[in-house]
Structures are given as structure tokens and as C-alpha cells.
Amino acid sequence: MTQHSAAPADRAAAPSAADRTGWWRDAVIYQVYPRSFADSNGDGMGDIEGVRSRLPYLRDLGIDAVWLSPFYASPQADAGYDVADYRAIDPMFGTLLDADALIRDAHDLGLRIIVDVVPNHTSDQYEWFRRAIGDGPSSPLRDRYHFRAGKGENGELPPNDWESIFGGPAWTRVADGSWYLHLFAPEQPDLNWEHPAVADEFRSILRFWLDMGVDGFRVDVAHGLVKAPGLPDLGGSDQLRLLGNDVMPFFDQDGVHEIYRSWRTILDEYPGERIAVAEAWTPTVERTAHYVRPDELHQAFNFQYLGTHWDAAELREVIDGSLAAMRPVGAPATWVLSNHDVTRHTTRFANPPAGTQIRTPGDPELGLRRARAATLLMLALPGSAYLYQGEELGLPDVTDLPDEVRQDPSFFRAAGQDGFRDGCRVPLPWTAEGSSYGFGSGGSWLPQPAGWGALSVEAQTGDSGSTLELYRRALSLRRELPGLGAGESVEWLPGTPDGVLAFARPGFRCTVNTTGRPVRLPVPGRMVLASTEVTGATGAAEVTGATGATGVLPENSEFELPADSTVWWSV
Known part of the structure; x- marks a missing residue:
């Protein structure tokens, strides 16, 4: 290796x-x-x-x-x-x-x-690969992939023990007895980047x-x-x-x-x-x-x-x-x-x-x-x-998702990936109603759950x-606050309880509570955004902030950082 x-x-x-x-x-x-x-x-x-x-x-x-x-x-x-x-x-x-x-x-x-x-x-339908298979073992195009003879008395075993990421051997045998490498599906033969033609082709594609x-x-x-x-x-x-x-x-x-x-x-x-x-x-x-x-x-x-x-x-x-x-x-x-x-x-x-x-x-x-x-x-x-x-x-x-609608190739191959990537690929809901919630007039290639209308762009806007x-x-x-996103470091603030992150960046503070309970912390500045409703009470009138809301709390006051929440502050 x-x-x-x-x-x-x-x-x-x-x-x-x-x-x-x-x-x-x-x-x-x-x-x-x-x-x-x-x-x-x-x-x-x-x-x-x-x-x-x-x-x-x-x-x-x-x-x-x-x-x-x-x-x-x-x-x-x-x-x-x-x-x-x-x-x-x-x-x-x-x-x-x-x-x-x-x-x-x-x-x-x-x-x-x-x-x-x-x-x-x-793809195995790429011109190089189709010709490499069609022209037989002597085809020079096979050098652009990883073709090998098999192991065993009659070459009946794969050339090595590599396994496909989608499950099963990383090798497939063709009719003439040779094997080719595919770290993914058999329809995806791996290229041999030691061959200069491969490098030339991709420079051209770029x-x-x-x-x-x-x-x-x-x-x-x-x-x-x-x-x-x-x-x-x-x-x-x-x-x-x-x-x-x-x-x-x-x-x-x-x-x-x-x-x-x-x-x-x-x-x-x-x-x-x-x-x-x-x-x-x-x-x-x-x-x-x-x-x-x-x-x-x-x-x-x-x-x-x-x-x-x-x-x-x-x-x-x-x-x-x-x-x-x-x-x-x-x-x-x-x-x-x-x-x-x-x-x-x-x-x-x-x-x-x-x-x-x-x-x-x-x-x-x-x-x-x-x-x-x-x-x-x-x-x-x-x-x-x-x-x-x-x-x-x-x-x-x-x-x-029912098995009959799944299309992830790893779902159909034993012992590979979990095969559940289709779940994050279901088409988006754009409108609150309609057969595909505004995705298109002809339904969707993976079924959308009932109730997705409430999550649609239309339902959430405003x-x-x-x-x-x-x-x-x-x-x-992120665009408005000075330097947010820029730079290469954060300054972690001391004295935070277990499960809480607090860091400073120029003109900015961020507090994060990863625990399942609220935590009281000193107010670090002017609240500009919160992932959920936030209330400050100690030494001040209560101030509530949520999406798009801001709150100003006096110095030396405290606020309650809710469970599983993040707050942005301007200082």
C-alpha cells in the first residue's frame, strides 16, 4: 500500500x-x-x-x-x-x-x-468502454480502465479482494474471461489515470x-x-x-x-x-x-x-x-x-x-x-x-418509501451502503397544494409525503x-455583519457550562446550547437572530427574540438560552 x-x-x-x-x-x-x-x-x-x-x-x-x-x-x-x-x-x-x-x-x-x-x-456506455469490450482482450482502450486476469485455476476469481462501495465484489467478469474494476456499480468502470489519454480527455472536458x-x-x-x-x-x-x-x-x-x-x-x-x-x-x-x-x-x-x-x-x-x-x-x-x-x-x-x-x-x-x-x-x-x-x-x-419506488443502486446490492439515499432525494414542495406541491404538473419521480404542503416555499414565505x-x-x-464568514479562526469564550459553545468574532458573538435544558448566561451584546424564542429576565424587563427579531438587554443582565438553540449577537 x-x-x-x-x-x-x-x-x-x-x-x-x-x-x-x-x-x-x-x-x-x-x-x-x-x-x-x-x-x-x-x-x-x-x-x-x-x-x-x-x-x-x-x-x-x-x-x-x-x-x-x-x-x-x-x-x-x-x-x-x-x-x-x-x-x-x-x-x-x-x-x-x-x-x-x-x-x-x-x-x-x-x-x-x-x-x-x-x-x-x-458509464459502461461511454465510447471508450464499449469499444474496449467490443474489440476484445487486445483492445488498447482497455488500458484506459483497470482490466485484469482473474485468480484461480481458470481465472474464475476476482483479481483482488476489493469490494464495491455499493456492495459485492469491485470486479465484474466479461464474456472473454477478463475482469474490470468498479469501485461503485458494475455500470461505472474505474478509469486508469496512469494512462495519458485519460488525463488529456479530462483537461479537454474542463x-x-x-x-x-x-x-x-x-x-x-x-x-x-x-x-x-x-x-x-x-x-x-x-x-x-x-x-x-x-x-x-x-x-x-x-x-x-x-x-x-x-x-x-x-x-x-x-x-x-x-x-x-x-x-x-x-x-x-x-x-x-x-x-x-x-x-x-x-x-x-x-x-x-x-x-x-x-x-x-x-x-x-x-x-x-x-x-x-x-x-x-x-x-x-x-x-x-x-x-x-x-x-x-x-x-x-x-x-x-x-x-x-x-x-x-x-x-x-x-x-x-x-x-x-x-x-x-x-x-x-x-x-x-x-x-x-x-x-x-x-x-x-x-x-x-416503499421498496418498489427506490432507485438508489446500493439498495439492490447486498452488504453495501445502507441503500437509503433516496430518502434525502425526494422532490421539493413549492406550493401548499397540488399533486406534487408545485414540483411539476406530472407528479414526482419519488413520492412526496402527505402533509409536505405545510413545509412548502409558499407556506413558509412570510x-x-x-x-x-x-x-x-x-x-x-451574514452579508451585513462585518467579516462574518471571513477569517480563519474563532475565539472561544471561557466560563461556559458543559454542553454550551460560545465564541467571538470581530463585532459578533455566537452562543449555542446543545443540551436538552435551558441555560442562563450573561448577555454578550445585542441579539440579532435566534433559532428559537429567547427570553431575558434577570435585571431587565423580559425581551423575547425569534427569527428576524432583535432584543437589547442591559449590561450585567442574563438571558435564558433555550435547549438546543443558537443565538447571534452584535457587539
Whole structure:
């Protein structure tokens, strides 16, 4: 197995804090899962025109950029992460003209567009792979993938003991007896990044979309492109997990960094500060920092933070570790609570700690209360924040989808991922009524729960206590308050009770109660936002603050920080 090495001494030095610029450093980026966002043509599937029609909503929400999950031509074996043509739009989503119009409209509204790029694997319908299979064992195109002879007397066993992240062997045997590697589904053969044609192709793909005007890329499985030499056996029986941090011979190999240094030179050729964001699952946040050294990518998702429980000590440890790891390389920390691969945090926090996949609804009221508090904590931290569509509505996971409607490939393979990612991918409710709550005129590709109308954009707009209005107010304040989101550190305030976090940033204070009981604390300033109703009483007339409300309490007074809540203060 390849050993992890320290950063080479001759790598580009991190710029000083005074020299750092870049819109992405404190950006709020909103993930759109196109098939579940908005349907413009009534076929039950979201599409690019649907996204385009809702861009004003995203602008008014207060975000800086939109990240679009894959919309490329694909057989859809894994919801578009099996790409058959990186330069074409799948007809279910629209056309290249639609994509061009979306990019232009977003820019006109002051929004940036980030698209997924999927470099670890292609679809088995990609031209290279189809020809590699059709031309037989002698095809030179097989060198662009990982084809191997099998083990056993007649080659009947896989070439090594690697397992697919979706369950079962990571190898599939073709008719001529050869085996090919796929860390995900069999329809997603892994590319061999040792072959120069692979690197050339993706440099061309990047330029294609940069020329179209996109502002950046989210790099899928950024940690997986390079495999350890010789593809050594793993030597263990633990089944792989997509959302794990174990050291593996096919993940987080040092060779990936040469690829990203090459990509950075391309990004830097284009005006407008184009960026790339790594989806990199690594053993430590320090390893994650290697992906965002000054001559590599710009951001990396902070999965250590996403997996942290609603616990003050855990949160503080991960926040400190994340900021410390990013500081030497001059990269911003990123913060994320939900995405298309994990249970929504509203449902995670409604259940006892159990990783990132939850199968029960838990206590919905508790989950929403914690989720709102967690959001305000996240948006108060220095760096860039990622939102997943629908979290601003407080949407829970749908945990009772019938088996016959599920489409997550891991659901159909034994012993792999939990197979419940469909629950966070149910289409959004836009209106209080209608067969699909305004998602589209033809229903929705996954059934929406009864009662989702009350969570819709229409129902929550104008309701000062709603989760949507909390997000709108928080994102507005994030722009208004001096330096909120900027910088690279927080100052933890002493003397807080167990289970409570309190930190200062210039002109700002944030207090967080992760316990199930109210706590009395000194008033640190003028309350500007709270995740729930807050009352101050000691030495002052009672002052109540909730979403959008402010309260001024005299010096030396106290306030009651409710259970599972966060309050922002201006000082």
C-alpha cells in the first residue's frame, strides 16, 4: 500500500492572510439535485429549465453560487454519476442550449454556477468502454480502465479482494474471461489515470465547460482517481462504505495531487476566479488539506464536520481541527450538514447518534429544533458553507418509501451502503397544494409525503417563525455583519457550562446550547437572530427574540438560552 507522505518542501507557499482574495473563501453554495428540484415539462423529473425558473428564489434566499449535481448524458444507473458523454446533456434534463441559458441567467442574477465532474469512472456506455469490450482482450482502450486476469485455476476469481462501495465484489467478469474494476456499480468502470489519454480527455472536458461559462467544478470521488501500484489486496473483511475515512489502497493516494496541480493551471487561465471543490473522503482533516494547497484545488468538503454529533465538545474539536488544518495551506474551511448522499440533518438530529444514515423519523420536533440551531452555528463559522436543497425548508428524510419506488443502486446490492439515499432525494414542495406541491404538473419521480404542503416555499414565505425565513434572515445578516464568514479562526469564550459553545468574532458573538435544558448566561451584546424564542429576565424587563427579531438587554443582565438553540449577537 502506498504510504502517505508529507507535503513536498518545494510546493507553493500559502499566501498570507492579507494577500488572500477569492469569492469562494466565504461563499454560501447551494446544492441543486436537478431531478428533484423543479420539473418544467410535467414528466415527473426535474430538469434544467425547472432550475432556471427558480433562480430568482435562490437569489432571494441569499446564496452566492449554485452547485448542480450531474445532468450529463447517462443511462442513469447511479442517478447520473455514470456518465456516457461529458459534453452532452441528458435529454431528461434538457439540452446544451438550456444549460447555456441557465448559466447566463444565473450570472445576470449575480449567482455563480458550479457543475459536477466525475473523473473516477465513466458509464459502461461511454465510447471508450464499449469499444474496449467490443474489440476484445487486445483492445488498447482497455488500458484506459483497470482490466485484469482473474485468480484461480481458470481465472474464475476476482483479481483482488476489493469490494464495491455499493456492495459485492469491485470486479465484474466479461464474456472473454477478463475482469474490470468498479469501485461503485458494475455500470461505472474505474478509469486508469496512469494512462495519458485519460488525463488529456479530462483537461479537454474542463475547458469545454469553462468555455461555456461555468464558475467551477465539484470533483466527484476526488480521492479515488489513483490506485496503489499493483492493486494490492486490502487484506481485511470490513465492507467498504462510501462515507468513511479508513486508509484504503484505492483512496487518497498521493498521486492524485499531480492531477489537481495540472487542473489548477487550467482554472487559473480563465478570468473570473474559477474554482474546483474536492469531494475527498480522507482519514484525517490534515489529509484533506493536501487537496487545497495553493497550487491545487480551492476547497474540499469537510466531511468530518458533517459526521459530527450534536454535542458541544465534539463540535468544538472538529471546528478547531478543521481551522487548524486549513490554516497552513491558506485555504478556507468548509462546513456542510447535508447532501444527496446522507440522511438530512433534520432527521439525523432527531435520532440517537448513528452515523450519517438513519432509517427512522425519530422525534421530528427535536430534529428540527437542533437542525435550526446547527445551521446558525455553521453559518457563523469562518469559511464557506454548503446548503443542500430543501434544508432551508426544514425537510426531513422520507424514511418510509416503499421498496418498489427506490432507485438508489446500493439498495439492490447486498452488504453495501445502507441503500437509503433516496430518502434525502425526494422532490421539493413549492406550493401548499397540488399533486406534487408545485414540483411539476406530472407528479414526482419519488413520492412526496402527505402533509409536505405545510413545509412548502409558499407556506413558509412570510411566516417569521418558519425555517425558510430563518435561513433568509441568517444569509442576509451574514452579508451585513462585518467579516462574518471571513477569517480563519474563532475565539472561544471561557466560563461556559458543559454542553454550551460560545465564541467571538470581530463585532459578533455566537452562543449555542446543545443540551436538552435551558441555560442562563450573561448577555454578550445585542441579539440579532435566534433559532428559537429567547427570553431575558434577570435585571431587565423580559425581551423575547425569534427569527428576524432583535432584543437589547442591559449590561450585567442574563438571558435564558433555550435547549438546543443558537443565538447571534452584535457587539
